[in-house]
Amino acid sequence: METVFDFFMSIVDRFRYAPLVIQIAVTFTFIAVTLTAIAYLSILINRYRSYQREKKLAKLNPLIDDLLTEHILMNEALYNEETVEPVVPLEVFDKPVFSKKWARQALINRLTMYRDNVQGAMGEQLRYVYLQLGLDKDSLKKLKSSRWDHKIQALAELTNMDVPLADVIILPLTNSRNRELRATARHAYIKLSKNEPFKFFDVATEPLLRWDQIELFRIITTSDRIAIPNFAQWITYSSNKSIVSFCLKLVEHYQQLSAVPAVTKLLDTRDHYLRANAINCLGKLKIESVEDKLISMYDSQPHNCQVEILKAIGRISSGKHVDFLRQEFLHSTDFEIRKHAAKSLINNQWAAEALVQELVETATRENKLILKHCMNPLIKF
Amino acid sequence: MNGIFWETAGKFFESGIFVYGTTLLITYALLATFSIIAVRAYARKEQSYQADPLLSSPLAPGITVLAPAYNEGLTIIYNVRSLMTLVYPKYEIIVINDGSTDNSLEQLIEAFELVAVDFAYNVKIPTQPVRRIYKSSNPAYSQLTIIDKVNGKSKADAVNAGINAASFDYFVCTDVDCILHEHTLIELIKPVLQEPKRRVIATGATLRIANSCEFDQGVMTRMRPPKQLLPRFQEVEYIRAFVLGKMGWSLINCVPNVSGGLGLFDKEVAIRSGGYDFSSFGEDMELMTRMCRYACDNGIDYAIRYVPRTLCWTEAPVTVRIFGRQRTRWARGLAQLMHAHFRMFLRPRYGRMGMVIFPYNFFFELLAPVVEVGGIIFYITGAILGWINWPTAILLLIFVYTYSVMITTLAILWDQLTFRYYKSWREVAYLCFTPFMEMFLYHPLIVFFSLRGYFFFLTGKKSSWGNMQRRGFQQRTPGAAPAN
Amino acid sequence: MYRILVIEDDEVMPKIIERILHKEAYHLDHVVNGKEALQKLEETNYGYDLIITDIMMPYANGFEVLSRVKNRKEGKPIAVIIVSNAGNEDMILEGFKLGADDFLKKPVIPGELLIRVKRLLMRYQ
CATH class of the missing domain: 1.25.40 (Serine Threonine Protein Phosphatase 5, Tetratricopeptide repeat)
Structure with a gap:
């Protein structure tokens, strides 16, 4: 016994008088070994626990399923759509678990x-x-x-x-x-x-x-409980841009035509991202009356708004502005603009059959490729 | 006279190594702390989202999946099919056949009823010429586009062609031979949509080794740690690098790289930065650096995010020869990158990239093998000349050894805490023993191949691309039913 | 007796469908992914009157199964209902383009599902 103790003490002594580097190294070695061991233990415990949890759930879930099936899914009364009073006998859930x-x-x-x-x-x-x-x-x-x-x-x-x-x-x-x-x-x-x-x-x-x-x-x-308000109020008055752009999406979803004047007013906003969203919304609502305004503002717009205007004219598809589209398609230097012009032209094709045909025959190689791309039903974008 | 000089030099060298080593160890301790914070935060957030609103939403942003393929005929059909079962409401898949010399293209044409189309392909990033673009005549595969191009001798060139044809604002870059988790797209786009202030220009996720996992027609059916030693070392290394390393960096928005195996990128920034560099040996990290640089130069407050969940399984090299080729290439890429972008080094203008990531990569990634070999030579000389204080040296060695084992074990623990990968605890134990051998068997290999890479970089040796021999995932599952 | 194939990788939904359709004397088969679905169809030589399928599932997605079923030249036509929580507008249109007969978004109303199934079976008779 003595000797073991002596041996231990001699190690402690050596440690105490060792250089700093050694002391640090030894201390941290101990810490590292301990942490490693704790890590192993944690992995084991963690795995065991979640294994247990899964096992318990694997037993319980079928039980719940059976109860729900028997008392709700099989319930004849629930197949017609009048609201019914609670029919599930609660005693069945009265289990110790x-x-x-x-x-x-x-x-x-x-x-x-x-x-x-x-x-x-x-x-x-x-x-x-x-x-x-x-x-x-x-x-x-x-x-x-x-x-x-x-x-x-x-x-x-x-x-x-x-x-x-x-x-x-x-x-x-x-x-x-x-x-x-x-x-x-x-x-x-x-x-x-x-x-x-x-x-x-x-x-x-x-x-x-x-x-x-x-x-x-x-x-x-x-959720059917929420009464849908007129989103125009926020489009007009909110100073929070993300709320405005979110309301535009809701207007589009609910096809809220009463909000169109507010959306149209937004075309004059200084934020061009928001403006692009407004144009997008009007296009998806197919508001024919704004087409002239869109075209008159086109030249002063940044690229993203121009693209949106072209798309909107394609979506509205009134057939009135094929010349504008043709102009952009033939004379723009930007590939994307030409592509969207072409796409919208094809969308307006019912009013411009001859024009499209003529363009296909006379266009440059690249423009012809763009047209064919847009006409191909296999290509979506 | 001479003796004093050597002694001073030795002292100097010794304290240099000491400072270097200590900094490295502290960095790892910090990373371990950061990563557990980030991983826990992710796990908590995950369990609170029950039904996924993204799936049914018309507001979900579109994503383009880019999968370059070179002579992957063995598995290409299954892998493309599995890409088509990814769970996401709005995405397209572009497979780039990079001038394969096998029958990949014919197989694709037959399996997916492809027809060549007139596709308005716009060259935003120059690449080797595109021969043809195919779409499926069957509407069930309408999200699929195949680009057939002249071989550009690099993945970079192939992906660039895909970026040119991509229609959505975000693209996910992967390899056709990587197996993706079905929720990959949702997981990768979430950090982009949830970021409050910054613009997320890239997201990555954990990669793992596919070697011993079971696959059936491109779908993983059973996850296992690799049985062979070399891939198993790599699995451990990946867990450490992704779960502990990248997640830790992610917390302080200092992610140095989004791995080429799987990553989501902001298309606009990627194109404006010039796309992948086909002459780079580490094209993924190179692009990331350039994207950050572009963001800094243009005042974009950017972020790069990481997801701790494993979303991608890739086949790891099994032989030392092929492994060596891979690592040599990576090292060479790193050297190339440091050389090309050295102007960012310690420049406050480049924010975290210049002040944290670059110095870290320079000192602890690039220089590490050199310092290590220097240290070994120093010790050997010391041993021969009898300078070494053996007890001290051995204690230090033990310390470094236990420390490195601890860091790796912690990484495995972080990984296990959140996801409980693998079927049994035996498999995890198997994995846990691997770090004990790492220092003696695996690490020397890495140091050697890194130095070889630097040497090639300095001498400008031409290197062959070395396409890995694929064995084909689905062949490894006995009894798998043949597809129709 | 009508034979119905339910393709759904969710855990709860098939149980619900099974119960909803239980009242009628239908023979129901349930598979959990696209691969099993295609196998089952081949095995039975497309011996079903109606298929209820999800869209996003492993191996082969619902559209692929749908196109396989609807592009068959010989044999009697099979009705297909898509039941999915991915009710993105593009996807719905895609489904109809491929020949789906109906599209129901989760959560479904049991009575509605039942009526639609009955109506389709009658129409395809």
Whole structure:
């Protein structure tokens, strides 16, 4: 025993009087070895845990599926579309496993998955199950968690299940310091608030990211509870460019002709990206009356707006401006401009059969190639 | 007199090495910390998005997938088909047949019912001439375009031709023999759409080695660490370089390179920077550098992002000869790049690129093999002349060894924490043992081939391109059903 | 008895479809990707009356299956319904161009799916 201790002490002594480099090296070697060992352990534990989780879920999910199938999917009453009262006997979910948090979470996930696939009376029933089993309380509890990702998850669940939320709960989240959470809370507000869902269009000062626009677009266009306002108000008055351009996309989606005057006014805006978006919107709405204005402003526009104007004339396809298109096609030095002019000419072909034919016969080699490219139904862009 | 000189020189050299080594070790420690922050943030964000809104959205930006192919006849049909099953609402695929001498083109024409079309091809980046452009006459393959061009002896030239024909604002560059995850496009475009302030000019993702994975008709069915030693070293190296290295750099927006195997790029910036350089030996990093340079010169506040998820599997060289060829080429590319863009070195005007990435690459990527060999020579001379304090030297060596094993193990841990790749823990253990041999077996090879690359760079030796012999992924799965 | 092939890589959707169509005496087969779908079709010599398919799935996408089914010269025609969450306008048009008979966006309304299936089966008789 003595000798082991002595040996140990002698090592400690040697370490103490060793040069600094050695001391550092030895210390860090120890740290490195320890961390490596911890890493191995973490890998093992982590794998074991998620293996266990998967195993449990593999057992639970079929059980949930069976319950949902038997009581919702097979339910004859849910095949006609009148709203029906809750029909699912809740006792069937009265199983010991559902008192555990993870199992309830699994049930929530499964219900959400089902709701992504069916709507109508069946979707309503899934919602009833969620509410009556008190799963919304689980979600609300998660909303109070200190972790932002849990809050986001909770918001996603509540939005999916269409659970109305009081403004006092959701409004503070819309000012969160975490960008992700802030955005999700605003989306949830639009879907779930009973007051003015589009309030954020008035107050938001930071730009809507493209990702947020995609998410918002889905929420707005898929929920039938939201009353669609006239987007012209924001197109005219909002100083937030991303909101304006997002509203243009909504105008296009809803074919909101009442907003056309506001969109037309936007053609005079100084921001050329926004202007291009406005032209694009008018083209997709096929507003014939703006064609003259577009053509008169064409020469003073930057490249992206010129391209949009050419596209718009192709989309509107009134047949009135084939000469303008021909001019651009023959005389522009820019390849892209010529291509879009050609494309729009082909779109206006019903009014310019002879012209197109003549162009094909007389154009230069490159121009002929462009025309053929645009005429070929196999090439989309 | 002479003795004092040598002693001073030795001291000087020793402390130089000490500072160099310490900086390198600290950098790795920092990278490990940064990367775990970035990886965790990614994982948290991921689990909070449930249904993917991008899939059904008319607002999803279009993406062009560029896949250059040279003599890939063995696998080309399956690989193109698998590209067509990528999950994304709006994309096109452009396969560039770079003057293959096998029957790739004939196979493509037959399988996808191709017809030559009059395509208004606009030369924005000059390339070898394009012979013909094909589209499918079957609307089911309408997103497919095949470019048949004269061989340009480089991937760069082929991809440039693809960029010229691309119709969307973003393009994804890959190899036709790479196997992509079905969510590749969604994952790569997300960082672009989610970036609040900057313009994301490129995104990359983790690459892995395909050698021992199982594939069926271009779809991966089972992920495995490579069974052979050399590819397994490469797998470990890739995990370290991507999950720990690139993710760490990504957190502070200092990503030096988006790998040529898979990356998404902003087409406008890529074209304006002149596209890929066909004379470069490391064309991917070269383009990235030029794109950053262009962004700095034009006041674009840019960002390059990385995704820690593995989205691409590539076949790694199995023999030392082919591996050596690859690494020599990479090293030569690095030397070439440093030489060509040396003006950016420590120039505040080039922001992070000039002040962080470039110095790092110069000292710790380019010079590392030279310093290492210098150190070894120093020690050998010292040993012969009897200067070496053996206990110190051995302790330092042990320290460096354990440290390098730790860094690699941490990389594997970061990777495992988020995704639990591989089927069993045995396979992970198998992978975890690999770093122990790395320093003695794999690392010397890399140092040697790097120096060879620098030598070729200095002497300007002509090099053959060395197309890898593909064995064909789908052939490795016994019992796979033949396609119709 | 009508034979219906469901091609869908999602986990939940086939279960739902199966239940929705269960009331009628249909014979349902379910495959999870394009490769299996094409195999199944070859095996049975296209012995189905209706196909319900997703668009984005491994091996061969829905459009490819669709074009294979609709471009068959001999044999009786088969009705195809696309059920997908990728309801991008271009994609819908593409589907119809290839000869799809109907396009349903997820989430579906069960009653609607049932009626559309019935109507198509009747039309193709």
